[in-house]
Amino acid sequence: MHQTMPINLPLTSPRDKMSKPHRPGTAQASGQYNDEYNDIAHEKMRSKHYVPRQRPIAWRTTPLINNLPGSCDDEYFDEYNITTSVDLSMVRNASANALVALTTRTFDDEVEVTEENCLRPLECVAQSYAWGKIGSDSLVARLKDAQSADFEIGDDKPYAELWIGTHPNGMSNIILPPLDGEDQPRKEPLVKYVQSNPDMHLGVEGVHEPSEDYDLTFLFKVLSIEKVLSIQAHPDKYLAAQLHTSRPKVYKDPNHKPEMAVALDDNFEAMSGFRSLVDIASNILEYPELANVIGIDAKRDVIDAIERGFNGDPKPILQELFRAYMTARDELVQENLVKMCERLSAKEDSKLTDLDRLILKLANQFPGDSGVFAPIIFNYLKLKKGDAFYIGANEPHAYIKGEILECMACSDNVVRAGLTPKLKDVDTLVKMLTYKSTMPEISRGERIDQNCLLYVPPVDDFAIEVIEVPAGSSYSLPDVLSPSVILTLEGSGKLQQNGNRITMDVSFGKAAFMSANTTALVVADDNSSLKIVRALSNVHL
Secondary structure, rough: OOOOOOOOOOOOOOOHHOOOOOOOOOOOOOOOOOOOOOHHHHHHHHHHHOOOOOOOOOOHHHHHHHEEEEEOOOOOOOOOOEEEEEEEHHOOOOOHHHHHHHHHHOOOOOOOOOOOOOOEEEEEEEOOOOEEEEEEHHHHHHHHHHHHHOOOOOOOOEOOOEEEEEOOOOOOOEEEEOOOOOOOOOOEHHEEEEEOOHHHHOOOOOOOOOOOOOOOOOHHHHHHHOOOEEEEOOOHHHHHHHHHHHEEEEOOOOOOEEEEEEOOOEEEEEEEEOOOOOHHHHHHOHHHHHHHHHHHHHHHHHHHHHOOOOOOOHHHHHHHHHHHHHHHOOHHHHHOOOOOOOOOOOOOHHHOHHHHHHHHHHOOOHOOOOHHHHHHOEEEEOOOOEEEEOOOOOOOOOEEEEEEEEEEOOOOOEEEOOOOOOOOHHHHHHHOOOOOOOOOEEEEEEEOOEEEEEEEOHHHOOOOEEEEEEEOOOOOOOOOOOOOOEEEEEEEEEEOOOOOOOEEEEEEEOOOEEOOOOEEEEEEOOOOOOOEEEEOOOOOO
């Protein structure tokens, strides 16, 4: 029986009300990684999803129980799709509440900058995951070292991610002036600061008293990738609610997690989405070991579709192929991995293709893992500095190497299937994917003006601005409804507010929080250009 989507979705208004200074952006960026969680973070997240709701929250207080497809792409309930009875009140969260408040706000006037809402420095968390670059080779390590006087880079330690935001597993601290009678600046969690006055800091109209009902809508990161991350996808909001309800220790929150990645070097590589059926059919013939793994039926479905000029929806064919691949017997997978790697290793180096080299690289990093076959069916991307791509819910992907900026909705749900020692939830992944057979769109951003380059995804939760100011010059950061975080990537200078009465020195690695509806002047030193990046809610959509 077909079920309709619930009607209690967040209210929206035209996005052109959200940003007075900028014209709407149209560029699409078409991003991802492995996140860690602990039980303390889990309890913090749970506490944020079970708080009383206040105006202007669009979610009703009475839960609705509905049977929903696990993906908005799934219209029929059958053995290939996820059906669930889910309490939609689980989808409510502080970040979503703030997003609803921003999209329904009735004005966007610039406010006066005072000591209460001026720019404040941030101290951010560097995450040490096994796939990160080692020691000073990691941009994450160098940024953190420049940011914190008491931080020391470990020569043999991997540094994978720098988190800038309010996520409980990597909470940034905001640096505030000392209290009366004290000499040292004080630190407090950024989430506590922004929730102390949601109207002032988050742009939530009319909520001046402290409230845990609101939070940043985004999480901003820098990634330094030495080894491939897991093959993974992130659920949409409805599937996330079901997964969190049924397995809260594994899926820690009920949120979706769309992402966007911007390359910071010329060596960024990733896998994202399924190749075309034509490419997959060709690769199955080129790599017969995968054909052995998936079996004759799945192979025949792909080859026959191409031979008869198939131009319909590839989902049934790709889903059956992926299911056969993911559920193949381990002995069969191991036998054919060995055969494939021995065959490719015996090739002359000059005759190895890029795909050959990637397969051998993954086999070296994760010997015996079925994910080594993944590049045969997934798109293989090579991006240059400034290139970006976006990954929405229910799309498979894995970062391979490089250093990137990454911005996302404030969530940490990951469904994994390969190239990882962690839990592999194969059944969920097979059912949840969209099985679109397209190459991700690569964007160079949209030029807003001579200084600002905008990367805007097709979701409300986040956007990225990259701003470059020549030596001795200045640039005005316009006020927007959204709060934002700022990171200095290159050079040195100052951020000035309220004329020049409020000034913050900035240089490589320095981060800051900027309250909603405030503006700042970015001033580069006379002998140094200045490059900063600003992450914010997507006021440009």
